[in-house]
Amino acid sequence: MIRAAILTATLVVPTLASAQVLDVQSVTDDVWAIVGEKAQRSPANLANNATFGLVATADGAVLIDPGGSWQGAAALHDAIKSVTGQPVTHVINTGGQDHRWLGNGYWQAQGAKVIASQAAVDDQQVRASMQLSMLSQLIGDALAKTEPSFADVTFADSYAFDAGGIRFEIVHPGPAHTPGDSFVWVPAHDTVFTGDIVYVERILGVGDQSSITDWPASYLAMEATGATHVVPGHGAPTTLARARADTYDYLMNLRTEIGALIDAGGDIMAAPQVDQSAFAHLEQFEALAGRNAQTAFQQMEWE
Numbered sequence: 001m002i003r004a005a006i007l008t009a010t011l012v013v014p015t016l017a018s019a020q021v022l023d024v025q026s027v028t029d030d031v032w033a034i035v036g037e038k039a040q041r042s043p044a045n046l047a048n049n050a051t052f053g054l055v056a057t058a059d060g061a062v063l064i065d066p067g068g069s070w071q072g073a074a075a076l077h078d079a080i081k082s083v084t085g086q087p088v089t090h091v092i093n094t095g096g097q098d099h100r101w102l103g104n105g106y107w108q109a110q111g112a113k114v115i116a117s118q119a120a121v122d123d124q125q126v127r128a129s130m131q132l133s134m135l136s137q138l139i140g141d142a143l144a145k146t147e148p149s150f151a152d153v154t155f156a157d158s159y160a161f162d163a164g165g166i167r168f169e170i171v172h173p174g175p176a177h178t179p180g181d182s183f184v185w186v187p188a189h190d191t192v193f194t195g196d197i198v199y200v201e202r203i204l205g206v207g208d209q210s211s212i213t214d215w216p217a218s219y220l221a222m223e224a225t226g227a228t229h230v231v232p233g234h235g236a237p238t239t240l241a242r243a244r245a246d247t248y249d250y251l252m253n254l255r256t257e258i259g260a261l262i263d264a265g266g267d268i269m270a271a272p273q274v275d276q277s278a279f280a281h282l283e284q285f286e287a288l289a290g291r292n293a294q295t296a297f298q299q300m301e302w303e
Helices: 070-081 104-109 118-138 215-223 240-263 268-273 285-300
Strands: 009-014 019-028 031-035 051-057 060-064 088-092 113-117 153-155 158-163 166-171 183-186 191-193 229-231
Touching (some): 019 070, 019 229, 031 229, 051 166, 060 070, 070 104, 088 166, 113 118, 113 158, 153 158, 215 240, 229 240, 240 268
Parallel strands (some): 060 088, 088 113, 113 153, 191 229
Antiparallel strands (some): 051 060, 166 183, 183 191
């Protein structure tokens, strides 16, 4: 095993605006979660408002998700250096959201190979202009040097590779938060990196790019790994039980409540009033629950 001298670190990285805090948390031997803010993108977090994964091997490090901007990727690089001296040789994009791919160019400039599902790349290409426009408003000058750069290796449903004797299995089970979401299963470490298939601690977001229909099945495909260690797309490292409670149970409750509303002849204006109170403890509940319900209604009325 490659054991880092520092297993858990809080890294403060100077930026153009203020300072960013990335919480580097040990998951198991040679595996870390790099936990960013759960709030909105900002100049301080450089669009790194997500959780990223890192596995150190004898032949280099594998990074799960590259950061939300060039500077966000550089900040992740500093965080990585705080726990391992291994160079990043592979970067996996787990989906089409900005923090899952807009840092690609930085890592490709370091010589890393970027891997993503073809569905994720298709989504990235469609939404690149919109995402960059949004980020220009939210993070301003911190977006400098960020340009769309896509994966070097793409796959349809699954892709596996070995790095330093460690097997990485990437699976695109179907749409979830975005059309191309994947999870990364690392059997040797009994760890799964879920990307945006799993949110914990904060409410997940059902956007126009999401699939309220397919997301639960994608979650179950991830859960079938039986992983002991779960690194979610948002929130701290967790367990499958907590992942189910905060993600799958929320999705199924939303589907049940919206389905009942549709069956009763209700309209989209009533959607925000459906009962989601069992999940009111999750961060950003007030901001997102009503919007999630309306988006779910729009998608489900055509099922």
